[in-house]
Amino acid sequence: xxxxxxxxxxxxxxxxxxxxxxxxxxxxxxxxxxxxxxxxxxxxxxxxxxxxxxxxxxxxxxxxxxxxxxxxxxxxxxxxxxxxxxxxxxxxx
Amino acid sequence: xxxxxxxxxxxxxxxxxxxxxxxxxxxxxxxxxxxxxxxxxxxxxxxxxxxxxxxxxxxxxxxxxxxxxxxxxxxxxxxxxxxxxxxxxxxxxxxxxxxxxxxxxxxxxxxxxxxxxxxxxxxxxxxxxxxxxxxxxxxxxxxxxxxxxxxxxxxxxxxxxxxxxxxxxxxxxxxxxxxxxxxx
Numbered sequence: 001x002x003x004x005x006x007x008x009x010x011x012x013x014x015x016x017x018x019x020x021x022x023x024x025x026x027x028x029x030x031x032x033x034x035x036x037x038x039x040x041x042x043x044x045x046x047x048x049x050x051x052x053x054x055x056x057x058x059x060x061x062x063x064x065x066x067x068x069x070x071x072x073x074x075x076x077x078x079x080x081x082x083x084x085x086x087x088x089x090x091x092x093x
Numbered sequence: 094x095x096x097x098x099x100x101x102x103x104x105x106x107x108x109x110x111x112x113x114x115x116x117x118x119x120x121x122x123x124x125x126x127x128x129x130x131x132x133x134x135x136x137x138x139x140x141x142x143x144x145x146x147x148x149x150x151x152x153x154x155x156x157x158x159x160x161x162x163x164x165x166x167x168x169x170x171x172x173x174x175x176x177x178x179x180x181x182x183x184x185x186x187x188x189x190x191x192x193x194x195x196x197x198x199x200x201x202x203x204x205x206x207x208x209x210x211x212x213x214x215x216x217x218x219x220x221x222x223x224x225x226x227x228x229x230x231x232x233x234x235x236x237x238x239x240x241x242x243x244x245x246x247x248x249x250x251x252x253x254x255x256x257x258x259x260x261x262x263x264x265x266x267x268x269x270x271x272x273x274x275x276x277x
Binding site: 007008009010012014015058059060061062080082 | 145146158159160161219221224231232233234239
C-alpha cells in the first residue's frame with residue numbers, strides 16, 4: 001500500500017505507524033466531562049470512507065490525515081495533520 | 094588525564110573501506126553533523142535551505158531536509174570541532190544540537206557510473222529511483238535501521254545511520270554490495 005505524502009510523494013505504508021480516527025485532532029475545549037468522555041472512548045467504525053491519523057515514523061516524522069476506504073483499502077488523499085489542525089483553529093477562532 | 098585514542102565507529106583506529114566490483118564502501122569519520130530546527134521567532138536565515146526530500150550545499154555546509162522546518166547539517170572535515178557553535182554562528186536564533194558522535198556516515202561510490210548505485214539502492218531501501226536523482230535525500234529504513242540516504246551524485250551515495258548500530262548497518266550494506274558481485 002502506498003501513501004501519497006503531501007511533501008514526499010508516494011511512500012510505502014510500512015514506513016508509517018497507524019493511530020486511528022482523525023477526530024482525535026478535535027479535542028473538546030468545552031470543559032464538559034461528557035464531551036471529553038465521548039472524545040476519549042467513542043469512535044465511529046465506518047465501512048467505507050474514513051479519515052485516519054498516520055505517523056511517518058520511518059520518514060520525516062510528520063503526522064498525516066489519510067482518507068481511506070476501509071472496504072477497498074483505496075487511499076483517497078493525504079494531508080499534513082498540522083494543516084488540518086491549523087485550518088480547524090482558523091475556523092473556530 | 095589518561096592518554097585517550099580516538100576510534101572510528103566500527104572500532105578500529107582507521108576507517109574501514111571495502112570494494113566489491115564497481116562499488117566501494119568507505120566509513121567516513123571526519124564529517125561533523127548537527128541538527129537544525131527553525132523556531133517560530135528565528136529570523137530568516139541567510140543560508141539557502143533545501144525543501145522536502147532534497148539536500149544542497151551552502152557556505153561549506155551540506156544541508157539535508159529531514160522534516161518541516163528541520164534539517165541535518167553536515168560539516169565536512171569538522172568532526173573534531175565544535176560544530177554546534179560553528180553552525181550557531183551561521184544561523185542565529187535557531188535550535189541547534191551537535192549530532193556527530195551519535196551517527197556514522199558511509200560513503201558508497203561507483204567506478205562504473207550510475208547503474209551499480211541504482212542496483213544497490215533498489216536492493217537496500219524502499220526508495221523510488223525515478224524520484225531520487227542527485228540532489229535528493231530521504232530518510233528510509235535499510236534492514237529495519239533508520240537511515241538518511243543522500244544521492245550525492247549519479248555515482249555516489251552517502252548513508253547516515255545510528256552509530257550504535259554501525260556494525261549492523263555496515264554488515265547490511267557490505268552484504269548487498271557483495272551479493273551484487275557474486276550474483277552478477
